[in-house]
Amino acid sequence: MVKPLKLGIIGAGNISKSHLEAARRTGAAVPVAICDPLLDRANQRQNEYGIQEVYADYHDMLAKSDIEAVVVCPPNHLHHVVTIDALRAGKHVLCEKPMSFRADWAQSMVDEAKKSGKILQVGMVSRYQPTVQWLRRQVAEGSLGWVYFARAQYVRRSGIPGWGSWFTRKDMAGGGPLIDIGVHRLDLAWYLMGCPKPVSVFGVTFAALGPSKQGLGTWGTPEWDGYYDVEDFSAALIKFADGSAISLEAVWAGYTDPSSALHLIGNKQGAQLIDDKVKIMTQVDKHDMDTMVSMPKNSLESGFSGQMMAFRNAVRGEAPCPAPGEQGLEVTKMLAGIYESAQKGASVAL
Ligand SMILES: NC(=O)c1ccc[n+]([C@@H]2O[C@H](COP(=O)([O-])OP(=O)(O)OC[C@H]3O[C@@H](n4cnc5c(N)ncnc54)[C@H](O)[C@@H]3O)[C@@H](O)[C@H]2O)c1
Numbered sequence: 001m002v003k004p005l006k007l008g009i010i011g012a013g014n015i016s017k018s019h020l021e022a023a024r025r026t027g028a029a030v031p032v033a034i035c036d037p038l039l040d041r042a043n044q045r046q047n048e049y050g051i052q053e054v055y056a057d058y059h060d061m062l063a064k065s066d067i068e069a070v071v072v073c074p075p076n077h078l079h080h081v082v083t084i085d086a087l088r089a090g091k092h093v094l095c096e097k098p099m100s101f102r103a104d105w106a107q108s109m110v111d112e113a114k115k116s117g118k119i120l121q122v123g124m125v126s127r128y129q130p131t132v133q134w135l136r137r138q139v140a141e142g143s144l145g146w147v148y149f150a151r152a153q154y155v156r157r158s159g160i161p162g163w164g165s166w167f168t169r170k171d172m173a174g175g176g177p178l179i180d181i182g183v184h185r186l187d188l189a190w191y192l193m194g195c196p197k198p199v200s201v202f203g204v205t206f207a208a209l210g211p212s213k214q215g216l217g218t219w220g221t222p223e224w225d226g227y228y229d230v231e232d233f234s235a236a237l238i239k240f241a242d243g244s245a246i247s248l249e250a251v252w253a254g255y256t257d258p259s260s261a262l263h264l265i266g267n268k269q270g271a272q273l274i275d276d277k278v279k280i281m282t283q284v285d286k287h288d289m290d291t292m293v294s295m296p297k298n299s300l301e302s303g304f305s306g307q308m309m310a311f312r313n314a315v316r317g318e319a320p321c322p323a324p325g326e327q328g329l330e331v332t333k334m335l336a337g338i339y340e341s342a343q344k345g346a347s348v349a350l
Contacts, residue, residue: 005029008067011074012036022304028312062089075166080105099328101174106332122328128306130295145268150189155251162220176230182250196240202347203338205231215253
């Protein structure tokens with residue numbers, strides 16, 4: 001059996017629970033320490049998961065605790081500083097998405113990981129679904145032919161998280177749905193296509209409902225004395241060096257049907273990810289033919305559990321890191337480019 005990680009958690013908010021549950025379910029890590037400037041939150045997690053050490057300041061935790069790895073899950077604007085501090089303290093890092101919202105910050109994280117020789121894994125949790133792993137193999141083996149286009153959507157009807165909190169502040173979140181949920185869909189489409197080199201992006205963003213407090217969802221805690229200065233709707237076209245492209249829609253709120261569609265269109269076959277199924281589309285004798293392939297829904301290898309096991313295996317040298325910082329950097333460049341394009345009203349070269 002691979003030895004579990006002695007783990008620290010930085011940021012005891014909502015998503016810390018998913019990581020702690022994953023550690024408990026898989027046994028891949030033993031949470032030893034947790035920190036949050038809001039000590040009540042850290043204490044609550046301590047009680048729920050029997051964590052030995054609680055800190056208000058992550059610097060203290062990094063200096064004093066015997067942990068070998070950390071999960072970085074504070075608000076987005078802190079991901080790069082906290083990750084760099086943790087790597088410098090000799091800890092391996094699993095950093096929540098988005099890795100960062102600035103390419104220069106993401107680059108400095110990658111540089112530090114290289115210097116330290118520690119693992120920097122990015123929290124691209126969707127990669128661990130059995131359907132995704134299966135489809136990735138199909139693409140890599142050429143079953144779909146050349147995948148020249150992907151349509152990726154993460155569209156909510158009313159799903160603005162924590163109005164007025166860090167989620168809707170540009171200085172802390174870096175943006176709205178594009179950076180919050182678009183990052184998952186973009187990463188997934190790009191990963192399934194084999195991570196082609198991005199060359200240019202064209203993006204548009206809108207803030208049609210959020211500023212007037214419409215389209216609110218249930219994630220996060222609203223802060224009504226806060227403010228909203230991010231988009232609530234974004235769309236983009238990303239072009240790659242091999243001529244392929246991804247169209248992306250990331251929407252927190254809009255008067256349209258919700259969608260989490262992900263289509264890959266190849267010159268032999270097409271594929272659509274539908275939760276625990278993959279639909280393969282082709283033609284036989286000039287007739288359209290669709291085949292549904294089913295996968296186990298919640299295996300131990302999927303989602304946060306799969307991510308935690310993969311992190312442990314990468315740290316222990318049992319397997320390569322499946323979502324390395326270098327790939328997070330490429331995704332960050334695409335996201336930052338889309339915002340720049342939306343602001344300029346013109347395409348941006350990457
Ligand atoms: N993978 C996913 O699907 C997923 C889902 C939700 C959130 N996230 C990501 O996780 C991160 C946290 O999101 P959340 O929903 O848990 O937010 P949250 O607001 O519930 O929690 C963030 C926590 O970080 C704490 N914090 C602030 N400054 C800190 C510091 N200097 N050191 C330690 N902790 C600090 C806050 O006090 C808060 O408790 C975000 O980056 C978000 O994008 C990922």
